[in-house]
Amino acid sequence: MRFAEVLTSAAEQPLFAMSTDAMLLLDSKGCIQTVNPAVPGVTGYRQTSLLHKTFVSFLEPEHICAFSKGFHEAMQGQASTQQAQFRHADGHMQFFELRIIPWTHDAGRLVYIVMKDMTELKLASQMIHHIAYHDTLTGLSNRTMFQIELTRRIAAFASSRKPFSVVLIQLDRFQIITDSLGHNAGDLLIKMVSERLEGYLSDDEHVSRMGSNEFAMLYATPEEALRAVEKLDSIYERLTRPYQVHGEAIYLQVRMGSAQYPRDGEDMTGLLRNAAMTRSVECAWDVVQGTEGRHRAADRLALENDLRKALDRGEFEVYYQPQYEIHTNRLTGMEALVRWRHPERGLVTPGEFIPAAEETGLIIPIGEWVLREACEQTKRWQDMGYGKLTVSVNLSIRQFRKMNLIGDIYRIVRETGMDPACLELEITESMAMEDMNRVIRKLEELKQLGIRISMDDFGTGYSSLHYLKKIPIHKLKIDQSFIRDIASDRDSAAIVATIIAMARHLKLEVVAEGVETAEDLLFLKEQQCGKAQGYFFSKPLPVKEFEMLLQASRPVLV
Ligand code: C2E
Ligand code: MG
Ligand code: MG
Numbered sequence: 001m002r003f004a005e006v007l008t009s010a011a012e013q014p015l016f017a018m019s020t021d022a023m024l025l026l027d028s029k030g031c032i033q034t035v036n037p038a039v040p041g042v043t044g045y046r047q048t049s050l051l052h053k054t055f056v057s058f059l060e061p062e063h064i065c066a067f068s069k070g071f072h073e074a075m076q077g078q079a080s081t082q083q084a085q086f087r088h089a090d091g092h093m094q095f096f097e098l099r100i101i102p103w104t105h106d107a108g109r110l111v112y113i114v115m116k117d118m119t120e121l122k123l124a125s126q127m128i129h130h131i132a133y134h135d136t137l138t139g140l141s142n143r144t145m146f147q148i149e150l151t152r153r154i155a156a157f158a159s160s161r162k163p164f165s166v167v168l169i170q171l172d173r174f175q176i177i178t179d180s181l182g183h184n185a186g187d188l189l190i191k192m193v194s195e196r197l198e199g200y201l202s203d204d205e206h207v208s209r210m211g212s213n214e215f216a217m218l219y220a221t222p223e224e225a226l227r228a229v230e231k232l233d234s235i236y237e238r239l240t241r242p243y244q245v246h247g248e249a250i251y252l253q254v255r256m257g258s259a260q261y262p263r264d265g266e267d268m269t270g271l272l273r274n275a276a277m278t279r280s281v282e283c284a285w286d287v288v289q290g291t292e293g294r295h296r297a298a299d300r301l302a303l304e305n306d307l308r309k310a311l312d313r314g315e316f317e318v319y320y321q322p323q324y325e326i327h328t329n330r331l332t333g334m335e336a337l338v339r340w341r342h343p344e345r346g347l348v349t350p351g352e353f354i355p356a357a358e359e360t361g362l363i364i365p366i367g368e369w370v371l372r373e374a375c376e377q378t379k380r381w382q383d384m385g386y387g388k389l390t391v392s393v394n395l396s397i398r399q400f401r402k403m404n405l406i407g408d409i410y411r412i413v414r415e416t417g418m419d420p421a422c423l424e425l426e427i428t429e430s431m432a433m434e435d436m437n438r439v440i441r442k443l444e445e446l447k448q449l450g451i452r453i454s455m456d457d458f459g460t461g462y463s464s465l466h467y468l469k470k471i472p473i474h475k476l477k478i479d480q481s482f483i484r485d486i487a488s489d490r491d492s493a494a495i496v497a498t499i500i501a502m503a504r505h506l507k508l509e510v511v512a513e514g515v516e517t518a519e520d521l522l523f524l525k526e527q528q529c530g531k532a533q534g535y536f537f538s539k540p541l542p543v544k545e546f547e548m549l550l551q552a553s554r555p556v557l558v
Contacts, residue, residue, distance in 0.1 A: 002107070003107045006105050006106065006107050006110070007025065007033055007034050010025055010034065010103070010105075010110070011025075011034050011036070016036050017036060017037065019036055019038055019114070020038055021038060021042070021114050021115060021116050021117070022035070022036065022038045022039040022041075022042040022043055022114075022115040022117075023035070023036040023038065023039070023112060023113065023114050023115070024036075024039065024050070024055065024112070024113045024115070025103075025110055025111070025112055025113075026055055026071070026110065026111045026112075026113060027110060028075060028108060028109060028110070028111075029054070030054045030055055030056060030068075030071055030111075031052055031053065031054055031055075032050045032051055032052065032053055032054070032055055033051070033052075033110070034051070035047050035050055035051070042115065042117055043058075043086065043088060043089060043094075043115075044088045044089030044090050045058075045089045049089075055067070055071075055113060056068065058086055058087065059084055059085070059086060060084070060085040060086070060087065060093070062085075063082075063084040063085060066082055066084070067082065067084060067098070067100075070082055070098070070100040071100060071111060073100070074100045074101065074102040074111045075102065075109060075111065076102075077102050077104070077109075078102065079099070079100060079101045079102060080099075080100050081097060081098065081099050081100070082097075082098050082100070083095065083096070083097055083098070083118070084096055084098050086115070093119075094117060094119045095117075095118045095119045095121075095122040095123075096115045096116060096117060096118055096119075097115075097116040097118050098113055098114070098115055098116075099112075099113070099114040099116070100112075100113060101113075101114065132144065133145040133148075135208075135209040137187055137190060137191065137209075138190060138191055138194035138209050139194075140194050140197075140198070140207055140208055140209045140215075141206070141207075141208045141209075142208060142209060142210070143208065143209075143210045143211070143216075145208060146206070146208035146210060146216050146218075147268060149206050149208075149218060150166065150218060150268050150271070150272075151268055153218060153261075154261065154266070154267065154268065154271075157261060157262075161262055162220070163220070163221040163260050163261060163262070163263065164218060164219065164220050164221055164260070164261050165217075165218070165219055165220075165221045165228070165231075165258050165259070165260050165261075166216065166217075166218055166258065166259045166260075166261070166271045166272065166275045167216065167217040167218075167219075167232065167235070167256060167257070167258045167275065168210070168214065168215075168216050168256065168257045168258070168272070168275045168276055169197075169214065169215040169216065169217070169235070169239070169254060169255070169256050170213060170214050170215075170254070170255045170256075171193065171213040171214075171252050171253070171254060172213075172252075172253040172254065172255055172359075173253055173359065174186070174189075174212070174213040174252070176300055176301060177189065177250060177252075177301065180299075180300070180301045181245065181246070181248075181250075181301070185245045185246060185250075188245055189243055189245055189250065189252070190209075190212075190213075192243050192245075193215065193239060193243075193252070194207070194209060194215070196238050196239060197215060197217065197235075197239070200234075200235060200238060201217075201219070202219075204219075204220065205217065205218060205219040205220075206218040206219070216275075217235070219231075221260055228260075232256060232258060235256070236254060236256055239252065239254045240252060240253075240254055248305075249305065250301075250305075251304065251305065251308060251360070253359065253360055253361070257274075257275045257276055257277065258275055259271045259272070259273075259274035259275040300356065303352075303353065303356055304356050304360055304362075306342065307340075307353060307356060307357060307360065307362055308360075308362060310340060310342075311362075311365055311366060311369060315340055315341050315342060315343070316338055316339070316340055316341075316366065316369060316370070317338070317339045317340075317341055317542060318336045318337070318338055318339070318370055318373045318374055318377065318543075319336075319337045319338075319339050319540035319541055319542055319546075320334040320335070320336060320337070320377075320391075320540060320541055320543070320546040321334055321335045321337060321533055321538060321539065321540035321541070322334050322533070322537055322538050322546070322549060323335065323390075323392070323511060323531050323532070323533045324531060324532055324533070324537055325530065325531055326521065326524055326525050326529055326530065326531060326532050327525065327528075330553075331389075331549070331550070331553040332389070332390060332531065333389050333390030333391060333392065333422075333424070334389065334390075334391055334392070334546065335391075335392040335393075335394075335426070335533060335540070336370060336373070336374035336377075336391055336392065336393045336394075337350065337394070337540045338350055338354075338366065338370045339540075340353055354396070357396075358396055358397065358398055361398060363396040363398045363399060364398055364399055364402060367394075367395065367396055367398075367399045368399075368408060368412070370393060370394075371393050371409065371412050372412050372415075372416060374391050374393050375391070375412055375413060375416035375418035375423065376416045376418075377391075377543060378391040378418060378422060378423075379416055379417055379418050379419075381547070381550060382419075382422070386550045388419075388422060389422060390422045390423070390424055390452075391422065391423060391424065392424040392425070392426050392454060393423070393424070393425055393426065394425075394426045394456065395425050395426060395427050395431070397428075397430065397431050397434075400427060400431045400439075400442070401434075405442065406442065406445045406446060406449070409425075409446070409449070409451065410449055413449070413451070419450075420449050420450035420451045421450050421451075421452070423451050423452070424451070424452040424453070424454050424474070424475065425446065425451060425452070425453055425454070426453075426454050426455075426456040426477065427453060427454075427455060427456065427473075428455070428456050428457055428461060429455060429457070429458065429460070429461025430461050432455070432467060432471055432473075433461070433467070436467070436470070436471075439471060440470065440471055440472065443471055443472045443473065444472055447472050452474040452475065453472065453473045453474055453475070454473065454474060454475035454476065454477055454509075454511070455468075455473050455475065455476050455477065456477050457477065457479040457513075458476045458477055458478055458479055458499065459478060459479045459481075459482055459495065459499060460479045460481065465502075468506060468508075469506070473508065474508065474509060475508060475509040475510070475511060476499065476503050476508050476509070476510050476511070477510075477511045477512075477513050477533075478496055478499050478500075478510060478511070478512045478513060478529075479513060479514075480513040480514020480534070481514075482495050482496050482499075483496065483512050483513060483514045483515055483516075483520055483524075483534070484514055484516070486519070486520050486523050486524075487517070487519050487520065487523070493523065496512070496523075496524070496527065496529075497527050500524075500527045500528065500529050501527075504528070509530050509531065510529050510530050510531065511529075511530065511531040511532065511533055512524050512529050512531070512532045512533070512534070513533050513534065514533075514534045514535075515532040515533065515534030515535075515536045515537070516534050516535045516536050517536060518536065520534070520536065521536060
């Protein structure tokens with residue numbers, strides 16, 4: 001039979017003619033000699049554009065070598081199967097299972113190629129793989145993939161023991177944002193966060209979304225300890241910059257924790273546990289539900305956003321409430337109490353914004369501002385001849401925890417020219433209870449600067465007498481809830497009397513807070529309480545009004 005007849009007879013074979021898989025017949029040089037009717041439908045090429053061209057010229061380069069090997073084997077009489085990518089005539093990539101089958105005839109050897117289209121199957125399996133290991137919203141790898149990657153890294157670094165870092169990142173109070181702005185905005189924010197994290201990474205670094213508001217990173221730890229801290233700082237800084245969502249600037253609160261292989265753990269569980277443990281301890285989940293909840297969340301978010309601008313816009317003010325020495329009726333000092341003059345809400349009391357300021361960390365700059373303002377103002381009044389006034393400033397738990405608290409306070413005292421002996425810082429029992437040794441160290445340092453410490457709202461926390469003996473404080477401020485009930489409740493009266501007596505023995509000064517009536521004052525006087533503060537004397541006053549009070553008290557002061 002002549003070659004042309006061989007081809008005609010091959011093409012007429014029912015299997016070839018009727019197959020829904022594309023089939024081609026190649027000559028010994030790998031050139032396409034004939035194709036079945038399914039080919040144009042499957043590949044997008046008309047017969048004429050395929051004939052007499054080599055089959056490999058249609059394959060993606062990475063498959064050419066494997067195909068040539070299979071073709072060569074077929075020429076030796078051996079069939080084989082392999083997978084290959086083939087570009088459709090319209091340009092899209094297709095996946096095929098290629099069966100390479102030798103056919104021997106009178107005129108020599110030909111090779112059948114049967115192309116089984118696997119594109120859909122392949123895409124489906126790729127998609128399943130992707131879904132199994134990736135987060136659909138952000139496209140980042142997920143918790144499972146992170147664990148696989150972490151395990152792989154631990155194995156890879158086992159011999160060199162080179163350090164790498166595991167960083168866990170949690171977006172705090174994220175629920176408030178989704179509750180107030182809606183889930184779309186929440187999704188958008190998560191995508192923005194993931195883009196910022198991805199943009200940060202270099203090739204061998206890894207970032208995953210571990211849960212709805214949690215991300216994790218893996219990267220080689222910079223060699224110098226300082227650079228490692230800087231790296232964490234810069235991630236934090238990048239994530240806490242405002243996000244523009246639907247034309248609104250949103251600020252996220254981020255908690256981060258890190259662990260370093262092998263120092264903090266040599267296995268996955270240890271590393272993840274240590275990274276989680278180093279996240280700051282306060283947790284501020286504020287889950288609000290329903291319409292009312294949504295309004296509250298929206299309100300809260302608006303408040304937080306306004307709060308951020310308030311310092312720059314000069315909306316804070318310090319009010320001063322006088323403190324009197326009971327047995328002389330002398331004005332000896334004052335407590336600085338912050339107020340926020342909101343452009344629409346009017347005067348906002350600390351009770352309404354201090355918790356939000358605490359959670360967002362804004363209390364740190366606000367607290368610093370109050371301290372500076374109170375020191376400047378007190379110095380001014382002292383210079384005006386109003387005597388050796390003592391000013392009390394409230395410290396928040398966040399401020400108290402801050403690493404460089406002492407340095408910050410010292411700087412403010414020095415810059416304002418304030419006499420440290422006239423400055424008193426108010427802490428609460430819960431702050432003092434946090435980490436006894438650290439607290440004592442901090443308070444000792446403050447004491448060495450000449451600054452006095454008073455324990456605010458005494459009696460409402462978990463006071464321990466053991467504590468009182470150990471920590472260096474100068475003053476107890478009896479909480480107003482006890483004073484309020486002195487006249488009506490014998491227990492409160494007994495508690496107040498006991499606190500005063502105890503303080504006397506411990507050589508601590510006592511101030512009664514929230515003194516509202518002459519009766520209260522009389523009782524306190526009988527108990528020999530040192531000082532009092534409350535509406536009976538005066539409400540907290542703005543600077544000008546407090547100055548009038550000072551003027552009125554001048555005769556007793558000088
Ligand atoms: P605090 O330090 O215990 O301050 C005393 C609070 O009792 C003040 O409330 C004061 O206005 C109020 N008060 C004073 N005398 C009386 C009285 O006779 N009767 C009644 N019912 N209340 C009286 P304010 O100014 O609303 O402050 C509330 C709390 O906010 C403060 O409690 C303090 O914990 C916090 N705070 C105020 N200013 C600052 C600040 O600059 N920084 C920080 N971290 N916290 C502050
Ligand atoms: Mg106070
Ligand atoms: Mg108080």
